[in-house]
Amino acid sequence: MHIQHDETDLRLSVASRHDVAEGVVALELRDAAGEALPAWSAGAHIDLNLAPGMTRQYSLCGDPADRSTWRIGVLLEKQGRGGSRFVHDKLEEGCLIAARGPRNHFVLDPAASYVFIAGGIGITPILPMVAAAADQGAEWELHYGGRTLETMAFRDQLSQGEHAARVHLYPQDTSGLLDLKAILGTPRGDTLVYCCGPEPLLRAVEQQCEEWPAGALRVERFAAVDQGTPVREEAFEVMLAASGITLTVPPGRSILEVVNDAGVEVDSSCAEGICGTCETAVLDGEIDHRDSLLSPDERAANDVMFICVSRAACPRITIDL
Template identity: 60%
Template sequence: MSFELVVRSRARAAEGVVVLDLRDPSGAALPAWAPGAHIDLVLPGDLVRQYSLCGDPADRLTWRIAVLREPAGRGGSALAHELRPGATVEVRGPRNHFPLQPAARYLFVAGGIGITPILPMIAAADAAGAEWRLLYGGRTAASMAFARELRAAHGDRVDLRPQDEHGLLDLESLLARGTPDTLVYCCGPAPLLDAVEKRCAERPPGTLHVERFTPKDAGEPLLAGSFEVELAVTGITCTVPPGRSILDVLEAAGVQVLTSCREGTCGTCETDVLAGTVDHRDSLLTPEEQAAGDTMLICVSRAACPKLVLDL
């Protein structure tokens, strides 16, 4: 779904981080969402960027996001930082590929702006009476959004570790303390996610959940040559050559597919697979979802067989 929302308020959350509260201009209720959900902002120049909802899901009138200004980025965060109260912006969503599963115990690990999807998760875990801890790292204390509020509300359950004071996060000791049934939720920069995945490799399947802002290296495709994609609904069959994505080929053939990040991190283009074997190259689906092979992100993933049949 797409909406024209108005910026109701703007506030500074930390160095380089602004919080934007978005509302419907008429005051209408917004679609429901759950912890882990994100929305797309459609910014000038048709730039589309994803931001986690970090407010209260019970507040159906307001969607809150926090945006980190990234000087070395591609311009989306700079445009978002220019939004002021009263401005309108096109918003799509919400979608949730990072949902909070019910559990008795949680360990939350956040790096930098990765704290945003974790905030409503902590509130939900606390309301459910679950045991939880948060390990939150950042470059400096001044750059860590919502850190003061988290410590004030939750005390010692929140472990704040600015890198300039404590060095890198001590993942080894923290993860070692968790019981095998503790669910681990992690969001932040790629090196942090890679380190957490490595240290959780021996944990039971389904206990680690991560959300990536940038794609991981998928290596070389399993199939070097071209392959065919048949669209079961429209009856179209296309050939996907090396170096072009399924999404690019379908768009060139006039097939309309909803898309956003085009790098395998947001899930907008997720498509059901009716037949064939997928070479999963995304940074979103869990290992279990990839192994099932019944869905794929067509912006980056490819075929590991001569032909795929998609539900399009």
């Protein structure tokens, strides 16, 4: 598992706000005290504590070399849970906001060549990846789909730059869906595929990459994948090695809930297995991984788990808390 950056609790101010597409606003965020922001790398995201009980994750989509400013892009989800509506309606220039991060479970690994695929607001983590690949001198291509050209954020930045020939835009109303068979139909041994977007796109890309070398595809999801019935539906024990206590996790409760009730504080955010905040080292026992972050190889390693959703696949496990 990739080691994430050390996370920091921050107080940020909204330095600027711009509409970058129909329904998408970009915010430039600065440290409220004028300090340099923590370092980050392409693929990282941060938590914004928008209101009590309303913490949301947003990908950083600016320049990692600029330690003075972070940029995020936020799509207004009219049928969402209220986070994007809060950003669009409430966060104006000068507003202060609590944040935590950065965190990266979508790391851009070295490769000779990359295929980047983005759907809608999924372009945000891909933007700094494209810049990093160009800086590395790697071969790369970007395939970016959206409902219409007007809804595709940062399209001008991508299509008018020096690398515009490598960027392919697919507004669905005029170009149809991305032709994934043409893009991914021939596996390439020296190429990594990075994809972020809505679930139907991710599933289609996963299917198209089944013949690619193991580990070639990396995806980041906006929502948790249904993991089905737990391997073990009955209660199990979890030993907290650092705390020296053993707790019982009953059916219907998460390890995170039980640990917090016991007074052991664990940082958490999404409670869905998609943000990575509650990543915990596993010292002993078999895990029923129920997150939407780990790759098959990372699951098989059995050395970390996300305790907001994952459970024991045996009567007793030991974790490093």
